[in-house]
Each structure stands twice: as structure tokens, then as C-alpha cells.
Amino acid sequence: MRKYTPKDNVQKHSYYTDRFWVAPRVPREAVAEGSHFASVVEAIGTQAKECYIEVGQLVLQIESTENFAVLQTLKEQCGYTQCSEQSAVDYLAQDGEFELFYQLLNITEAKRVRVVCRIKEGEAIESVVPLFKSANFAEREIFDMFGIKVNNHPFLKRIIMPDDWEGHPLLKTYPMIGDEFASWYEVDKIFGKEYRDVIGPENRDQSRIDRYDTKRFSRVGYEVPFGADISEGEKENPIAYSETVLVDYTQESGKQLDERR
Amino acid sequence: MQQPNKLTPFFENLNFEREDNTMVINFGPQHPSAHGQLRLVLELEGEQVVKAYPDIGYLHRGIEKMAENMTYNEFLPTTDRLDYIASTSNNYAYALAVEKLLGIEAPRRAQVIRTMLLELNRIISHLFFVATHALDVGAMSVFLYAFREREFAMDLMEDYCGARLTHSAVRIGGVPLDLPTDWLTNVLTFCDKVDYEVEHTYGALLNENRIWKMRLEDVGVISAEDALSWGCSGPMIRGSGIKYDIRKEEPYELYSELDFDIPISERCDSYGRFMIYMEEMVQSTKIIRQLTRMYKDTEPQLMAHAPQYISAPKEEIMTQNYALMQHFVLVTQGMRPPKGEVYVPTESPKGELGFYIKSEGEPYAYRLKCRAPSFFHTGLLQELLVGTYLADVVTIIGTTNIVFGEVDR
Numbered sequence: 104m105r106k107y108t109p110k111d112n113v114q115k116h117s118y119y120t121d122r123f124w125v126a127p128r129v130p131r132e133a134v135a136e137g138s139h140f141a142s143v144v145e146a147i148g149t150q151a152k153e154c155y156i157e158v159g160q161l162v163l164q165i166e167s168t169e170n171f172a173v174l175q176t177l178k179e180q181c182g183y184t185q186c187s188e189q190s191a192v193d194y195l196a197q198d199g200e201f202e203l204f205y206q207l208l209n210i211t212e213a214k215r216v217r218v219v220c221r222i223k224e225g226e227a228i229e230s231v232v233p234l235f236k237s238a239n240f241a242e243r244e245i246f247d248m249f250g251i252k253v254n255n256h257p258f259l260k261r262i263i264m265p266d267d268w269e270g271h272p273l274l275k276t277y278p279m280i281g282d283e284f285a286s287w288y289e290v291d292k293i294f295g296k297e298y299r300d301v302i303g304p305e306n307r308d309q310s311r312i313d314r315y316d317t318k319r320f321s322r323v324g325y326e327v328p329f330g331a332d333i334s335e336g337e338k339e340n341p342i343a344y345s346e347t348v349l350v351d352y353t354q355e356s357g358k359q360l361d362e363r364r
Numbered sequence: 365m366q367q368p369n370k371l372t373p374f375f376e377n378l379n380f381e382r383e384d385n386t387m388v389i390n391f392g393p394q395h396p397s398a399h400g401q402l403r404l405v406l407e408l409e410g411e412q413v414v415k416a417y418p419d420i421g422y423l424h425r426g427i428e429k430m431a432e433n434m435t436y437n438e439f440l441p442t443t444d445r446l447d448y449i450a451s452t453s454n455n456y457a458y459a460l461a462v463e464k465l466l467g468i469e470a471p472r473r474a475q476v477i478r479t480m481l482l483e484l485n486r487i488i489s490h491l492f493f494v495a496t497h498a499l500d501v502g503a504m505s506v507f508l509y510a511f512r513e514r515e516f517a518m519d520l521m522e523d524y525c526g527a528r529l530t531h532s533a534v535r536i537g538g539v540p541l542d543l544p545t546d547w548l549t550n551v552l553t554f555c556d557k558v559d560y561e562v563e564h565t566y567g568a569l570l571n572e573n574r575i576w577k578m579r580l581e582d583v584g585v586i587s588a589e590d591a592l593s594w595g596c597s598g599p600m601i602r603g604s605g606i607k608y609d610i611r612k613e614e615p616y617e618l619y620s621e622l623d624f625d626i627p628i629s630e631r632c633d634s635y636g637r638f639m640i641y642m643e644e645m646v647q648s649t650k651i652i653r654q655l656t657r658m659y660k661d662t663e664p665q666l667m668a669h670a671p672q673y674i675s676a677p678k679e680e681i682m683t684q685n686y687a688l689m690q691h692f693v694l695v696t697q698g699m700r701p702p703k704g705e706v707y708v709p710t711e712s713p714k715g716e717l718g719f720y721i722k723s724e725g726e727p728y729a730y731r732l733k734c735r736a737p738s739f740f741h742t743g744l745l746q747e748l749l750v751g752t753y754l755a756d757v758v759t760i761i762g763t764t765n766i767v768f769g770e771v772d773r
Contacts, residue, residue, distance in 0.1 A: 114432050114433060114728060114730075115432070115433040115434075115728050116726065116728070117697055117698070117700075117726055117727050117728070118697075119697060124700075126700065126702060126703045126724070126725025126726075127702040127703070127725075128702055128703045128704055129465060129467070129702050129703065129704025129705075129706070129723075131704075157704060157705065157706070158464050158465075158704075158706045158707075158708075160707060162705075184592045184593075185592045185593075185595060186595060187595055187597070187709070187716060187718065187735060188595075188707070188718060188720065188733065188735040190720065190731075190733045192722050192730065192731040193731070204720075206707055206718075206720070206735070210592065210606060210608050213608075213613035213614050215614075215707070215709070217705075217707060235593055235595070236590070236593040236594045236595075236743075236744075236747070237593065237594050237595025237740050237743065239743055239746075240739060240740065240742070240743035241595075241740075244739075248428075262420060262421060263420060263421035263424045263772060263773075264421060264424070265421070272426060272429055273428060273429060277429075279426070279429055279430065279432075279433050
């Protein structure tokens with residue numbers, strides 16, 4: 104029987120894990136009284152469901168519907184004027200949710216806050232482009248890579264993948280070498296659908312080696328002419344050395360001029 | 365519109381549609397000054413840009429997806445391919461993020477070497493910037509001179525790690541090798557050379573050059589507010605008068621012990637940014653000189669001691685059974701960091717390069733997000749280019765110093 108692989112998460116998994124091994128957790132600290140982060144937590148108030156410090160940065164977990172309000176508070180009251188990054192994490196297989204995070208920077212205090220929220224599959228999130236223009240590209244990337252719709256985005260369109268692409272590559276259900284659609288995409292684009300039978304699907308396995316393909320694979324030590332057909336076995340090529348390079352000077356050579364002799 | 369799915373020739377680069385009085389032109393992705401694979405769709409009214417639409421993705425290799433399917437050590441050489449002009453800064457940013465996740469710190473000698481390599485990479489990248497920016501604008505000779513020094517810097521990198529472009533010279537937890545003999549003297553000679561050339565060659569050719577100033581001054585003006593809002597970082601934000609350098613403000617590695625200045629410019633234009641790049645090279649040589657002095661009083665240990673995550677030194681592996689067993693497990697299965705998430709920003713030559721890593725305790729990262737400075741600088745183009753003239757478009761693309769390896773990832 105073939106090994107069963109779960110379809111909802113095709114990410115590579117460790118083939119062996121100790122049964123008794125429990126992964127430790129990166130320590131989370133409580134927000135210290137009187138620190139800069141304490142004032143941030145105070146400004147956010149009850150909108151933060153949970154807040155802690157992880158590796159020197161404040162993490163605020165909020166409701167996804169309040170993302171705009173929270174970021175506005177952070178920008179206008181706490182001085183977090185730059186949104187340096189935002190993206191998502193796919194938890195569809197476990198919880199049926201995406202986790203979105205916004206990474207904010209306060210230039211004057213040199214502090215960073217990460218605002219984290221979760222949305223269900225198929226839900227949309229409110230755009231933060233009116234607050235941070237950097238969200239323009241970042242939200243398009245989220246849409247492209249995860250298929251998360253962003254409400255009120257000025258130009259929500261695929262950014263990295265082609266416009267007519269199907270599927271969202273960073274989902275855990277998406278295999279690393281691409282799906283069925285990906286294997287036909289370039290064939291259809293370049294030659295047309297009617298050539299599918301002639302060309303065949305694109306082989307997207309990057310570790311593929313074809314020993315009979317003498318055009319794209321080198322055969323170090325067993326060289327054959329470019330494009331030679333070796334499927335029926337190859338011709339013996341005895342090793343031959345060039346006769347012009349190695350000149351035996353002990354012998355009388357006919358190539359030398361008479362005067363030099 | 366022609367059927368795009370046939371192998372029939374059609375003029376892809378001349379998208380000549382007239383609406384009202386505007387013309388839509390397609391700039392790139394094969395344009396020599398498009399810095400790789402940038403495609404810009406520009407709507408022109410006469411010679412003035414009225415709408416710009418940067419189209420990216422021509423160099424997309426799915427590096428973030430690859431990161432989810434590779435162990436942490438396996439992924440490190442892939443980070444070279446992000447910003448391939450200064451690969452060590454990517455290796456370092458990634459290694460630092462994983463180290464923060466693991467809660468380990470590299471030994472002091474490794475830190476000295478890493479900081480030196482980072483600054484050397486900054487010089488390599490900045491020389492590349494000066495060269496290509498000048499070439500884009502039309503100053504050919506600067507390109508030749510700057511690439512000469514860049515070759516010397518790459519020779520130094522080659523002496524250290526054997527590679528010239530994709531270094532992988534940093535490992536998670538330290539560095540793989542100690543400096544070769546004479547490397548320190550060579551790097552000091554190189555620093556003197558760079559200082560001299562920045563002042564007497566590139567500086568003399570460009571700083572007060574009338575044509576250069578005409579092409580760069582008041583071109584690509586970004587206000588401080590816009591720079592913040594668009595997520596600019598590095599020389600792009602310092603060129604708008606905001607003194608923010610991650611090396612100074614959120615110091616990592618040895619930067620808190622080093623003495624260097626952060627050049628800023630209040631001009632907000634391309635010329636100001638160019639001057640920042642020139643000054644940063646001089647500051648980098650200053651840092652490298654300090655580091656060569658620090659190198660001498662360090663212990664020879666190169667990799668952090670964390671047997672759970674990092675293989676023991678080779679001598680121990682070859683002599684001690686338990687070290688060999690741990691090494692075997694780390695090679696075959698990969699390290700398993702604790703559960704948690706980190707975002708670690710570093711100051712790469714182009715700006716804030718950060719890695720967000722979400723770990724679920726598996727040897728494969730659950731999610732890795734690379735925050736590339738160039739990605740956000742490309743986004744800025746859609747606003748920055750509007751209202752400028754077609755001739756300035758090239759200058760503005762040059763001044764953002766975008767590298768498509770990290771834009772598309």
C-alpha cells in the first residue's frame with residue numbers, strides 16, 4: 104500500500120520524531136510596568152485579547168475586525184509610523200483559519216510591535232492602505248500567495264504570480280513543485296491547448312535527472328555528442344589523446360626547421 | 365489584441381495604445397536599466413509620466429515556499445539568491461533570526477568575522493550601486509573604476525569562503541572558517557584603497573560633476589512622511605532626513621561596540637542618497653579597521669556551543685562518540701527549534717532586511733517571511749514616478765537600488 108500523505112498539508116514533514124519529545128516554547132514575557140510597551144498596551148486597552156513580549160517585541164493579539172482601529176491607535180497615539188511588514192500564516196489544516204500579522208516600527212523609540220489576528224477561511228480583512236502605504240504591495244502579496252481578500256484595497260490584483268494563475272502558492276495544500284494547472288501553464292501559453300498531447304506536461308520536479316537526455320544533462324566522464332540518442336546504449340569511445348600536443352622531443356621531429364636542429 | 369498563445373511574432377515591448385493624448389509604454393523587463401526584471405507600465409503625456417505601474421514577479425522562485433520544505437541549515441545557501449549583490453547580509457539576517465529563535469549567540473571571534481564580512485558586503489553592494497547608477501545615468505567611466513574595486517573586494521570574499529557571489533559565508537551559530545593568513549593585512553590595504561578611490565576617483569568624477577548634479581538634484585524627491593508610510597528603509601529613509609539605522613538603533617552583533625557615524629541627508633532627492641552611499645562606504649572601512657584590531661584578542665572558537673542545535677567542531681565529532689551521534693541526528697533530521705515566532709531586522713546594504721520565522725517545533729519552518737527592503741522600494745515607484753519625465757525614470761529606478769532577487773523572492 105502506498106504511504107498515505109495528508110492532502111490538507113503537503114509541507115515536508117520529518118520522517119522520524121521521538122514519541123516522547125515535546126517541543127519547548129520560545130519564552131514569552133509579560134509586559135513590564137512603566138515600560139514603553141506598557142503604555143502601548145494601555146492605549147490599545149480591551150481591543151487586545153492577549154499581549155506579551157516575545158524575543159524583545161510586543162505581540163498584540165486582536166480581533167480581525169478591529170485591525171484598522173488598532174493600527175490607527177498605534178500610529179496616531181503610540182508613534183508606530185511605519186508598517187515594515189505584513190503577511191499571513193496558513194493554519195487551515197489545524198484550525199480552518201489564517202493568522203495575519205502586521206509588523207510595526209516606532210522610529211523614535213526604536214521599538215517594534217507585532218499585531219496578530221486570525222480570520223476564517225473565505226473571510227476578508229480590512230485594508231490598512233489609508234494608514235500605511237506600504238500595505239499596498241504587502242496586501243497584494245497576501246492576496247496573491249494566500250487568496251485572502253482585502254476590502255477597500257485600491258488595486259487588489261495578483262502581484263508576483265501571473266494574472267491568469269490559478270491557486271495560491273503559499274497555502275499548505277499547494278505542493279512545492281506546483282499543481283496540475285502549473286504543469287500545463289507554460290505549454291498552454293506558448294504552444295496552445297491543442298499541443299498538450301504533443302508536448303506533454305511540464306516536468307517541474309527540480310531534482311529530476313534523465314540519463315538518456317544528452318541535451319540538458321551532462322555526462323561527466325561519459326561524454327557523447329550533443330543530442331545523441333543513447334537510449335539503445337552508447338558507442339564505446341576509447342580514450343584517445345591528441346597527437347599534436349604531446350611531442351616526443353627525444354625522437355627526431357620532422358616539424359623542426361633545419362637551421363634549428 | 366493578438367492571440368498571446370501562439371508562437372507568432374508580435375512586438376511585445378511596444379505596447380502602443382493611444383487614449384486621449386497619452387501613450388502607454390512598457391519599460392522592461394528586459395530594459396538594461398531595469399535592474400534585472402522590473403517591468404514598468406508607464407502612461408506618458410508627452411514626456412511626462414502620468415501613471416506608473418510597477419509589475420514584478422519575473423524572478424519569482426518561491427523561496428518562501430522552499431523554506432517551508434527545507435531544514436534550517438539546508439535553506440541557508442538559498443538565502444544567497446535573495447539579494448545576490450551582497451549575499452552575506454542575507455545569510456547573516458537569516459542566521460541571526462534562527463539564532464534568536466534558538467536563543468543562542470555566536471562566539472566572539474565569529475561575531476568579529478561576521479561583522480567584517482557584513483561591512484565588506486556593504487562596500488561591495490555600494491560600489492555596485494555607484495557603478496550601475498552612474499552607468500544608468502550615463503557616466504560610463506565610474507562603472508569601470510568602481511567595478512575594479514569591487515573585484516578586489518570579491519577576491520577577499522573568495523579568499524575567505526571560496527565563492528565570489530553566492531558566499532554562504534555565515535552559518536547558524538557562527539562561521540565555518542577562521543580568517544586565512546594575510547587576510548587582515550589584505551583587507552586593510554583594501555580599506556585604504558576604497559577610502560582613496562571614494563574621494564579621488566568616484567568622488568572626483570561625480571560629486572561636483574555638473575551633469576551628474578543636473579541629473580540627480582531634485583529628482584525622485586521623497587518626503588519624510590512618505591518614506592515612512594511606504595516602508596522605506598536604509599539609505600532611502602536616511603536620504604529623507606530620518607536618522608534611522610538598525611545598526612545603531614537596534615544594535616546586533618558587535619555594532620554597539622563600534623564607533624561609526626550614520627550619514628543622513630535632508631535633501632530628500634537622488635543626489636542626497638548618492639552622497640549617503642558614498643559616505644557609508646567610508647564608514648564601513650572605518651568599522652572594518654576597528655574590527656581588525658578586535659580580532660586579535662578573541663578566542664579561536666567559531667561556532668556556538670549548543671549541542672542540541674549545532675554540530676560540535678569536527679575534531680570532537682571525529683573523536684567523541686556522543687558528538688558524532690548528535691551530528692548524525694542533526695544532519696539527517698535537522699535541528700528542531702522551539703515553538704514560537706521571531707522577526708529579526710538587520711540593516712542590509714539596501715535597507716531593513718528582516719526574517720520572520722514561525723516555528724512549530726519541526727525541523728522545517730512552518731512559515732518564513734523574508735522582509736526585503738527592495739520590495740517596498742519598488743512599491744514606492746508607483747507614486748514617485750508620477751509627474752517626472754521619462755529621462756528621470758531611469759535615475760529614480762537607479763536611486764532606489766532595487767535588486768530583483770529579493771523583490772520577487
